[in-house]
Amino acid sequence: MxxxxxxxxxxxxxxxxxxxxxxxxxxxxxxxxxxxxxxxxxxxxxxTPTAQAATPSPSPSPGTQAAYLAQQLRANPVYVTDQLPREIPKSTTPSFTKLAKRTGVPTYVLVLPMGATDGEALLDAVHDRLGKGGLYVLIDDSSVTDATAYGVSAPADDAVTTATYELPYDAGPLRSFERFVDVITEGGAKAAARAQAARDKYDADGEPADLYIGPSDRDNQSFLTGMAITGVPLAMLLLIPYVRRWWRRRPGAPVSLTKRPSNPRRPTRWLLPLAAAATAVAIAATAPHVYDQTTSSASPRPRAIDLNARIDRVVEGLAQDPVYQDAESPRALGRARLAQLHARIEKFSASKGGGPVFMALVPQLYEDESGNDEEYFAYAVHDKLGKDGVYIVADPLDGYINVFNYGLGLDSYGPLYDLPESVTYGDETSDAADDHLLGERLTSVMTALDKTERTDEPTTPGDPYPLTDPITEDELNPLFYGDFWPGLFVGALAAGAVLALVAAALGIVRKSLLRRNPEPLQPSALPTASPAMPTKPYLHDTARTELQALARAFGTGETADTRARNRYDATMLLATDHEALDELAPATLTAVIVLARATRAALSGDDSTLCCGVNPLHGPAKTRRHVRTSSVETRRRMLPLCPVCLDDPHKIPARLLKLPPNGLPYYEDELLSAVPEGFTKLGRKVRETTNVR
Missing domain, CATH: 1.20.5 (Single alpha-helices involved in coiled-coils or other helix-helix interfaces)
Structure with missing residues (x-):
């Protein structure tokens, strides 16, 4: 109860x-x-698919792309796209994996084409799909672009900054990721300081110098090498003798008072040619070590499997579905639009004269196996798929559409081959849309395809233009190739041009020196320019000038005849020491001037044997005459006369050479008394005076 x-x-x-x-x-x-x-x-x-198709499809989300990439990272934490074989082949995955293991935290790496990603938004979406903490890194075809740490401690932003500012643009993605990993391993404080230093250096100095050169740079190197191999040795052969000769003959050059040997040793003549030849050999041997670049890019060489990977993937997809959308790129076609395109393709295939239609929504990149050539890409896909039909290549990144007919009987002048640019290239509206309105534009292509008349004869485009070989496209030409050969010719011309410039410069210097060290007067100017009563400084300066001119003209004496050598020897007997010219008597200085001029005249081929007996400084005589040498005395002398004295004999007394310091006529001096008898007698008198036989 x-x-x-x-x-x-x-x-x-x-x-x-x-x-x-x-x-x-x-x-x-x-x-x-x-x-x-x-x-x-x-x-x-x-x-109600039609009703849904009538409404604009929303902008594609990265969900499908992120899901695919997350699935790839679940199998391997490093995913390298197959769309960049020319820049970063898929076979480099082990290299990225090795670097990723150095970070010390779980690291997930995505190497994707530039433009196929939305930076941090894609990393966030992939992380959400993968559901694992770690360091997520996004790399494009040139460098590390984004990195985010989820649940781990890593200076991701500083590492990206350092890799961006420390390396030049052509460093390549692998080297960029290596620098990124180096900064990650340094830790937070050091990474922050390094990032700031890199940013400051970039602001101060600008972009770092490129690591690689291009084909035009190699052409320039080849050209310069060719110029150097011929230009430098030729310049040596031309300039060194020229400058040495100019230096010896320059105005004011010291006079060599010792007779030079007439036959210099033969071996010395070959020193300069041998040195020039050795220089050419040295340049040719050194240039390949200075210009040692062999490639124009950091890109590793792709292998055949790298170049075929994307084509195989697309062909495998088209074998299962006539519309293939690249899984690495944001989806451009929603389900409704995809279903509509399938229906249009089936309709065309079943129509009379129709056939298969294959749509490949795949990015076309300069770094891919086709080198951004849609025709070659379609050709390769058709060749590997082995099915005739209409191949439509649509780029989900830039929105371009290209149509190629392989083996179907379609009128080549029909609407399919005259599509408006708004369909093939897009317009402002499609450019503003994330999906480039590819769905609507592909539908327009199918409409044009339906309207194209059928023909009995199938049409097929010809073979595409040959591509640049992806295996060798980054290889630089050998140094001794191409512009090297024109460089050899230009080098010879450059040597001549340098000689001309040096000659012009030395000519200016010579004029400047002539103001301080004038050249001897020409024989025709001597009668009017030579004084009758010279001072000793005048005689000293004139003797010095004549000796310098004689030294330049006589040289080694190889071309001098016996007469010139005898006169030269007599001159050197009087001018035994260049520094002692100041101590010579006026009569001796006068004899030096007369003999030096006579020697130069003999060297030039002048056969005159007499100088003016009125004033020996007047130069060569023309004939002999009895003349009065004094206005007081009536006594006449037989003297050789220059043309000026011969034309005006009344002025001979005033023109008679009188020597300082007493103003006595020159012929009263014992040495100069032989002057009226000719140069030979004067030379003998010099030898007698100096006790030389």
Whole structure:
């Protein structure tokens, strides 16, 4: 028997259970209603594709792209795209994997084409799909672009900054990732300081110098090498003798008072040619070590499997579905538009004269196996797929559409071959859309395809233009190739040009020196320019000038005849020491001037044997005459006369040479008394005076 309290408890428990049953019943009813509503919505969606197609598809989300990439990272934490074989082949995956293991934290690396990603947004989406913490890194075809740490401590931003600013643009993605990893391993404080230093250096100095040179740079190197190999040795052969000769003959050059040997040793003549030849050989041997670049890019050489990977992937996809969308790129076609395109393709295939249609929504990049050549890409896909039909290549990144017909009978002048640019290249509206409105534009292509008339003869485009060989495209030409050969010729011309410039410069210097060290007067100017009563400084300066001119003209004496050598020897007997010219008497200085001029005249081929007997400084004489040498005396002398004295004999007394310091006529001096008898007698007199036989 239950008490009143127990009955109260039972009644309360019963009420509670009843209320619970009522609530559960209502929840089940609501749940069933929601499931029914979901089923109805699904049926409505699948039953009305046309209505859905009529509404614009929303901008593609990175969900499908992120899901695919997350799936790849789940299999391997480093994923390298197959779309960049010319720049970063897929076979470099082990190299990236090795570097990723150095970070010390779980690292997930995505190497994707530039433009196929949305930076941090893609990394966030991939991380959400993968569901694993770690360092997520995004790399394009040139460098590390983005990095985010999820649940781990890593200076991702500083590492990206350092890799961006420390390396030049052509460093390549692998070297960029290596620098990124180096900074990650340094830790937070050092990484931050290094990033700031890299940024400051970039602001101060600009872009770092390129690591690689291009083909034009190699052409310049070849050209310069060719110029150096011929230009430098030829310049040596031309300039060294020229400058030495100019230096010896320069105005004011010291006079060599010793006779030079007439036959210098033969071996010395070959020193300069041998040195020039050795220089050419040295340049040719050194240039390949100075210009030692062999490639124009950091790109590793792709292998055949790298070049075929994407084509194989696309062909495999088209074998299963006539519309292939690149899984690495954001999806451009929604389900409704995809279903509509499938229907249009089936309709065309079933039509009279129709055939298969294959759509490949794949990026066309300069770094891919086709080198951004849509025609070559379509040709390769058709060749490997082995099926004739219409191949449509649509780029989901830039929105371009290209159509190629392989083996179908379609009018080549029909609408398919005259598509408007708004369909093939897009317009402002499509450029502003994330998906480039590829769905609508591909539908327009199918409409044009339906309208194209059929023909009995199938048409097929010719073979595409040959591509640059991806294996060797980055190889530089050998140094001794191409512009090297024109460089050899230009080097010879340059040597001549340098000689001309040096000659012009030395000519200017010579004029400047002539102001301080004038050249000897020409023989025709001597009668009017030579004084009758010269001072000793005048005689000293004139003797010095004549000796310098004689030294330049006589040289080694190889071309001098006996007459010139005898006169030269007599001159050197008087001028035994260049520094002692100041100590010579005026008569001796006069004899030096006369003999030096006579020697130079003999060297030039002048056969004159006499100088003016009125004033020996007047130069060569023309004939002999009896003349009065004094206005007081009536006595006449037989003297050789220069043309000026011969034309005006009345002025001979005033023109007679009188020597300082007493002003006596020159012929009263014992040495100069032989002057009127000719240069030979004067030379003998010099030898007698100096006791030389």
């Amino acid at each position: 239950k008490t009143g309290g127990e009955r109260g408890d039972l009644s309360m428990r019963a009420a509670t259970e009843k209320a619970g049953r009522i609530i559960r019943t209502r929840v089940l009813a609501i749940s069933a209603l929601l499931r029914l509503l979901a089923v109805l919505l699904t049926l409505f969606a699948t039953a």
